[in-house]
Amino acid sequence: MRLLLNKIILALSLVSALIGLAFLGWILVTLAIKGASAMSASLFIKDLVDNGLRNLIVGQLILAGLASFVGIPLGIVAGIYIREYGQGSKYAEFIRDLSDIMMSAPSIVIGAFVFALLVKPFGGPSGFAGAFALAIMMIPIVINTTDSMLSLVPKELREAGIALGASKYKVIFNIVIRAAKVGIMTGILLSFARIVGETAPLLFTSETSNYFTLDLTSSFPSMTVSIYSLANEPEESARDLAWSASFILTIMVLLINLTGRYITRNKK
Template identity: 45%
Template structure:
């Protein structure tokens, strides 16, 4: 290779080839980005157009109606909030503690790698399998569907997301912080609680918010656990209404007013999940 071949000049064939490849990859990247944004915008626009007529205050203040009557989705919203809140409260501590063990205490041995592998399997498992699992170990034993069963299924979906986020965020905390605290005589549990958690707080909270966004629209596990309820109910020990199942049932019904409510509920969940993801990303940047 001559000296001119190794010089970065427009006439250099190596430079020209790399520049062509770079432009091609940039074009492909921009094309895929535009394609993703196009389908996302189309989905959101379709939801707003189809369900926009039903998006009103009555949607948030009235319960699901019988066919041919006006109503809203208040009972479904209340049921979804209850089960999502309970599922998050159950799954978050378990996920944080498991992720803490993986990052802080399980650096040696076979248990931590095996746990990470099983957590990845659970993270990618179809949610309907979680619903069938809770149905077999809880619903079939007590003999009835309930909000508690739905919350337990959602909690299992929360756990692997929080475990992954906690493990990754704690792994990014510099060891120099741990070593400095240990040099001052700080026990390991204090290092984890007062130093590592504070340093990784935004990332862990982001993981929890992403877990909430995931369970907000889950339908399959709730079909086998919470089922549905046409009336307003705060009783977690009985079948309870929830937005995903109501959307599933109303979208498949032959009644136009139910179809409009299904579109409105889908738009409501989509905007909620989109807002949670934007908030999580913004928090993570900070």
């Protein structure tokens, strides 16, 4: 009886695991078939007005890159505060908890916040507003990874540095950061991968544009927002374009993720 029950339960969990994996596999296969079938070189040369994706790819990368430019240094420095300067203090714990909570804040709400802050007062959507919204999403993620990577650096290394008479600042930059370099790098890549696929915070901050532009003060081409509007269009060609864009986006996200994992594994 016990053995039978054991078999039944294990079989059930195996079946549910297979169901879950089947769904996820189904999505990936669909994406690969739909995306790859419409793939062509012209997608990367033409802009959305001419049924290409060039402006969207470049635009999305610029938005995410700009967000990283702001979010990564701030996140790392804040992570250093939590783990090194404020270590153990109530305030540092408080900030860490807040940042963890903020990491799960609904992204559309952050979009609404930036809309009220940067879009409405300045009279329209802009690339800056989009990048700002993404930066807000990114900071807590970078804080979280920096914090946990610094926690892996053994205490003895810090003590040795201090014993040699180095200032705290020197210890952090010459010893701790160096020891945690690879981990922090991985964290940066993973958080970049997280925000590059975001749609909701961009919907009404950067919106999107059919044309190639580098002007950050007007509506800015965003791949994810365009996927959303293309998929809602009735024409088959627009949907195919949306699938190709999704495919490129997914490949991008997965590649960045795998690179991040690869460099950590190689180092350890």
